[in-house]
Amino acid sequence: MNPIADGSSPRSLRLAIREGRHLGPTVGLAPGHLQGNIAIIPEALASHFLLYCQRNPKPCPLIGVSEPGSPFLRELGEDLDIRSDLPAYRIFQGGRDYETVRDLRTAWRNDLVTFVLGCSFSFEEALQVADIPLRHVEAARNVPMYRTSIKTRSVGPFSGPLVVSMRAFRPADAIRAVLLSAQFRLAHGAPIHIGDPAQIGIADIDHPDYGDEPVIEQGDIPVFWACGVTPQAALVKSGVDLAITHEPGHMLITDIPASTAESRLFDIDMT
């Protein structure tokens, strides 16, 4: 049983994570609030990565960028400290291998810039509220993810294939999923493909490149969304000396209500 009661505030959940009282994935926590993928890189590469996100907003929907060296992102959470408020991090140092750590207090440097990107949890919640079954959730699996033959727009050292997540639905639910997810631009928005996996270079739907084996029922149609693993893969491929990401599924919980995220983050501050 999860020690954290449903209905805990984003702030109290971040505190529980900071104090080591919650160690697992963040899926299902603080429902209704935007969760984020993170990418932390040295300032020297930040402008290239920022432009990479700007040119590839479906896999990289930017919801926050820190000042260099600052572990804080007050617009996403007043007390938020990026060094401690995720349950687990991956530290990459120039290659595919990484170290998993519980906090970044010793790894932190004064030239690090944090990028926070929206994640698919928000639209998955909206599908569940609409009683659209999510096969992987019902089977208690991670969502299956695939490298595609679609290239992202490259910027400086950052390039690589679009990675997609796949969810299978009955066709009528697939249509509703298209419409609902389109309302969450900052959670990857509408899907990028529906139907034949081969058309986007996926040879074997049963063997994803990341996540768990898919659940596809008779009569289902697969639907593919741009996925936050895309920028993570681009970071690793770039060979950058230091890059820090979240451990998959172990996200940053923000104070931002998902349904009004765009307005909360990007409207003019009238206060």
Next chain:
Amino acid sequence: MNPIADGSSPRSLRLAIREGRHLGPTVGLAPGHLQGNIAIIPEALASHFLLYCQRNPKPCPLIGVSEPGSPFLRELGEDLDIRSDLPAYRIFQGGRDYETVRDLRTAWRNDLVTFVLGCSFSFEEALQVADIPLRHVEAARNVPMYRTSIKTRSVGPFSGPLVVSMRAFRPADAIRAVLLSAQFRLAHGAPIHIGDPAQIGIADIDHPDYGDEPVIEQGDIPVFWACGVTPQAALVKSGVDLAITHEPGHMLITDIPASTAESRLFDIDMT
């Protein structure tokens, strides 16, 4: 009479401008296509300006960023050459004074980066299609613009007040204008204020800071949108050594249909 026939393609209009056959404002040209504000600055300042746009997307809706030194933005128009395809430019060199030029071929440098930002023409067209009267258009005036007491989020050398444009409507039309403009996120989106100008620091609605005196009819309510003069003012205020903008009203005509701009510019390229 405008020498350019209605219905000319964006490409033929850019060619006419390039060859000096069209010298005036671009309002009303290539209806249905996105037009852009431009800001051209040295690469050394580009990452700060990019982040300034990311943090202030309502006044600065980014629709394109060039490679350093390249005058081309193929995603906005295949033959597009930013040095020649606007009717007039302003060159700022470290202060409020500027020089107006017809092309940038002599001023061009290999470290210049071009930013293209959506402009309000797209949603104005949508209002006109919906038979919502635009007072300034009917009076053949420029839209009135005002500096407000609202600050933009500053980044590096870039800061300053939000500048807004004002359009006055009968209340029922104001509501429709809110809804219609919200569909054009890349043309400044929904308004940021409606009603009392004093609430956003506008002391005298009859004397705008830019553009022409407003037309406000009995019973009208004023509606205020974030305006592309905001980043231009931030550039000038920063004292950057060299900044090039369009001459107000003399925009970049793109090939992008305004109604599908977000999808055309930011969806995954499946071709």
